[in-house]
Amino acid sequence: MDLLYELVTDYTLRTVALGAALLGMVGGSLGSYAVLRGRSLIGDAVAHAALPGIAGAFLLTGSMNPLVLMLGAATTGLAAALLVETTAHTTRVPYDSALALMLSAFFGLGLVLMTYLQRHAGASQAGLDAFLFGQAAALVTRDVYVMAALGGIALVVMLLLWKELKLLSFNPDFGHSLGLPMQLLNGLLTTLIVVAIVIGLQTVGVVLMSAVLIAPAVAARQWTNQLGRMVALAAGIGAATGVAGAVVSASMRNLPTGPTIVLCMGAVVAGSMLLAPERGLLWRMGGPRRAASPHPDSSSSAPSPADS
Amino acid sequence: MSPQAEVQLVAAVTAVACALPGAFLVLRRLSMMSDAISHAILPGIVVGFMLTESLASPLLIAGAAATGVLTVVLVERIEGTGLVREDAAIGLVFPVLFSIGVVLLARYASDVHLDVDAVLLGELAFVPFDRLEWAGHDLGPRALWVMGTVLLLNAAFLAAFYKELKLSTFDAQLAATLGFMPGVLHYALMSLVSVTAVSAFDAVGSILVVALMVAPPATAYLLTDRLNRMMFLSAGLGVAYALVGYAGAAALDASIAGSMATVAGLLFGIALVAAPERGLVASWHRQRQHAARFSAQLLAAYIANPDTPPVPRPEAANRLHDRLGWTPSHARAVVSDLQERGVLTVHNGHLVCTEAGQRLADEAAQHAA
Numbered sequence: 001m002d003l004l005y006e007l008v009t010d011y012t013l014r015t016v017a018l019g020a021a022l023l024g025m026v027g028g029s030l031g032s033y034a035v036l037r038g039r040s041l042i043g044d045a046v047a048h049a050a051l052p053g054i055a056g057a058f059l060l061t062g063s064m065n066p067l068v069l070m071l072g073a074a075t076t077g078l079a080a081a082l083l084v085e086t087t088a089h090t091t092r093v094p095y096d097s098a099l100a101l102m103l104s105a106f107f108g109l110g111l112v113l114m115t116y117l118q119r120h121a122g123a124s125q126a127g128l129d130a131f132l133f134g135q136a137a138a139l140v141t142r143d144v145y146v147m148a149a150l151g152g153i154a155l156v157v158m159l160l161l162w163k164e165l166k167l168l169s170f171n172p173d174f175g176h177s178l179g180l181p182m183q184l185l186n187g188l189l190t191t192l193i194v195v196a197i198v199i200g201l202q203t204v205g206v207v208l209m210s211a212v213l214i215a216p217a218v219a220a221r222q223w224t225n226q227l228g229r230m231v232a233l234a235a236g237i238g239a240a241t242g243v244a245g246a247v248v249s250a251s252m253r254n255l256p257t258g259p260t261i262v263l264c265m266g267a268v269v270a271g272s273m274l275l276a277p278e279r280g281l282l283w284r285m286g287g288p289r290r291a292a293s294p295h296p297d298s299s300s301s302a303p304s305p306a307d308s
Numbered sequence: 309m310s311p312q313a314e315v316q317l318v319a320a321v322t323a324v325a326c327a328l329p330g331a332f333l334v335l336r337r338l339s340m341m342s343d344a345i346s347h348a349i350l351p352g353i354v355v356g357f358m359l360t361e362s363l364a365s366p367l368l369i370a371g372a373a374a375t376g377v378l379t380v381v382l383v384e385r386i387e388g389t390g391l392v393r394e395d396a397a398i399g400l401v402f403p404v405l406f407s408i409g410v411v412l413l414a415r416y417a418s419d420v421h422l423d424v425d426a427v428l429l430g431e432l433a434f435v436p437f438d439r440l441e442w443a444g445h446d447l448g449p450r451a452l453w454v455m456g457t458v459l460l461l462n463a464a465f466l467a468a469f470y471k472e473l474k475l476s477t478f479d480a481q482l483a484a485t486l487g488f489m490p491g492v493l494h495y496a497l498m499s500l501v502s503v504t505a506v507s508a509f510d511a512v513g514s515i516l517v518v519a520l521m522v523a524p525p526a527t528a529y530l531l532t533d534r535l536n537r538m539m540f541l542s543a544g545l546g547v548a549y550a551l552v553g554y555a556g557a558a559a560l561d562a563s564i565a566g567s568m569a570t571v572a573g574l575l576f577g578i579a580l581v582a583a584p585e586r587g588l589v590a591s592w593h594r595q596r597q598h599a600a601r602f603s604a605q606l607l608a609a610y611i612a613n614p615d616t617p618p619v620p621r622p623e624a625a626n627r628l629h630d631r632l633g634w635t636p637s638h639a640r641a642v643v644s645d646l647q648e649r650g651v652l653t654v655h656n657g658h659l660v661c662t663e664a665g666q667r668l669a670d671e672a673a674q675h676a677a
Contacts, residue, residue: 112562
């Protein structure tokens, strides 16, 4: 009860919990599409590639305004995502190699800019750490407003283009034959994912951000076969584990927020994989009388597109 | 040796040690697994450091490398349940293991001299300060000995099992049939990658290890079709990253490892655009050639067809627009080009095929059949 009381009254905890909830909600919803399309790791590349954008934005403008830094982060993150797609589409370099390469090369550039800034412009080491692992405790109300505004826009766009994005996820060729601009939609979805990542960097940092995209979606996937329910459930799980992580990390000394949120999410994924009806591992083991699902492997990736 | 030369030497040895197994990571679609390993070794390093209190202890390297192999096993187990795809499994396992490492460090090791920055980012500039001494003699930087050993280990393993690795990479089933045990080779390779990542993080940091492992073979893959050339080219690229990267870092007074990774990205970008045959420019040029050849064949076949009504030269552009759906400017360009090449000629004011044009039309008919 003390914790609940603090959650409402303590400014820092309330701000961090709100930020984490927003982040989990936006990341979980948009992450569902990334996971379903076999693009789970794009978030990892985008998050790492945001570092040079943050440093570059500060270098160019001298401003620490979160919007300016986020714009920089989004620019380089999107550039990296674009380069990954171009490389994988036009050359024989495999998709995962393109991801690993862009991720580490952009991160390296970010590191060069950050160290340059520290030694020349007097930016403090703390600025770098904040984006590597997140610095949830430093969140202020203004940051949460910015997160809410950007995340809200991303979610509204997602809902407006619900049918199109569903088609993109399950049958892009059919969408193409209907005359829908699937390339453009793909680019748009990537942009939305970039937004989800950029608003989370300050809270969980570049290294762990990809988990916020993947974990709620994978957990939600175990409980339902319908896209609408999956996205809603992922948003809920993301928000709940975000708040849980913030509260747990505040209740103990020396427990950094970002990693704690990721561990909470990991626990929910493990629980879902064990317990979810029909698919769960315990369910499969415990029910020899039940006819086992004939193709458990083929059901991993694609839930039915049929839903409201 | 001057400290600067020592730093460059360690950078080059590290880059080559990472680049050697990289070719197989790229070809076997394991690049992101190396990213996962390089992050997931953190809890291994933290526990090993709490036990041994030294970052260079062989015990720590072995223990942390075991965490790397554990990552591979976990990812494969999770994927094996059929509930989660491989890429999502990778994206779940390494953040969780990394988080465990960060929490362990924050809660139990806050007073020891190890912070996550050092593990993630490394610092090559500090390499000359940690020296190996034996019986009072200075044997050079400790990192040089560690990475030199890893380099030899990698080179020896790859030389000894080159044939087996090559076969199991390109035809896993045949390799299994011949009794090459691709499973054992796979785990041996992943153990090697883990040992390399653990040994290298101290110098270049665990994220940039990924650049050194994946960028050289990915770049070489754009330049050659042969595996052995790919590996030698990778090693050469690694040395180039070290030397050019060091110069860049020195000029800017910035992170050496970051600068090496940046150079790796730039060189890949150059190869991506300009590689002969496989680069973007070359494939764009090839596409244009294909398109031009196709247009020429189509036009020759159209004109040569006895059912085609005669095409007056001045109206050619409009007619081809109506009949073939070409834009008038494209039609004009193709007609002039074919006239210049002696494929088409004007007879009584109408376009007709020359002998060469007839041959081209026949070729097109054969293609169509």
